[in-house]
Amino acid sequence: MKIKERLIEGNRKYIAEGRRELREQTALHGQHPYAIVICCSDSRVIPEQIFSSAIGDLFVIRVAGNVLDNHQLGSIEYAAAHLGCKLILLLGHTGCGAVSAALSGHGDGFISYIISDILEAVGDVRDPDQACRLNVQHGVNKIMEEFSEHPEMPDVQVIGAIYDIQSGEVTWLE
Numbered sequence: 001m002k003i004k005e006r007l008i009e010g011n012r013k014y015i016a017e018g019r020r021e022l023r024e025q026t027a028l029h030g031q032h033p034y035a036i037v038i039c040c041s042d043s044r045v046i047p048e049q050i051f052s053s054a055i056g057d058l059f060v061i062r063v064a065g066n067v068l069d070n071h072q073l074g075s076i077e078y079a080a081a082h083l084g085c086k087l088i089l090l091l092g093h094t095g096c097g098a099v100s101a102a103l104s105g106h107g108d109g110f111i112s113y114i115i116s117d118i119l120e121a122v123g124d125v126r127d128p129d130q131a132c133r134l135n136v137q138h139g140v141n142k143i144m145e146e147f148s149e150h151p152e153m154p155d156v157q158v159i160g161a162i163y164d165i166q167s168g169e170v171t172w173l174e
């Protein structure tokens with residue numbers, strides 16, 4: 001099967017599997033996601049599955065290395081201030097290629113922007129697990145700083161967590 005055909009077939013299956021009512025309801029009456037999730041683009045990290053979520057449940061922002069710049073912050077702002085999400089989860093994961101690239105100093109072109117953000121977060125740390133945590137913590141801190149004075153987001157909680165790509169478990173950072 002050609003690659004595009006695989007996508008077409010996948011969509012056919014998706015439609016055939018149902019969920020029509022939920023799609024109609026959210027299309028007609030709008031979305032009210034209960035949480036914002038910022039996570040890596042890694043194909044093994046699928047928030048909707050990790051948290052057993054349905055259409056309209058999660059407002060997901062995915063970017064390699066779960067780094068944050070103004071586009072991601074704008075997306076967070078939209079979901080928190082306009083859709084009413086009260087919880088922001090920054091979700092890192094084990095075996096993150098972006099974190100590994102940062103630690104080994106490999107990454108040219110546009111990837112270098114991602115790597116420099118991760119390096120800023122991890123400093124001199126070269127242990128992948130510790131670096132992953134620091135990268136998540138850095139993102140959590142950044143969100144809290146950027147929105148600390150935001151009048152429409154006074155009671156929004158920001159938390160960090162790490163997803164284990166092998167066991168499927170989420171470890172919550174305190």
Ligand SMILES: [Zn+2]
Nearest residue numbers: 040042096097
């Ligand atoms: Zn990753």
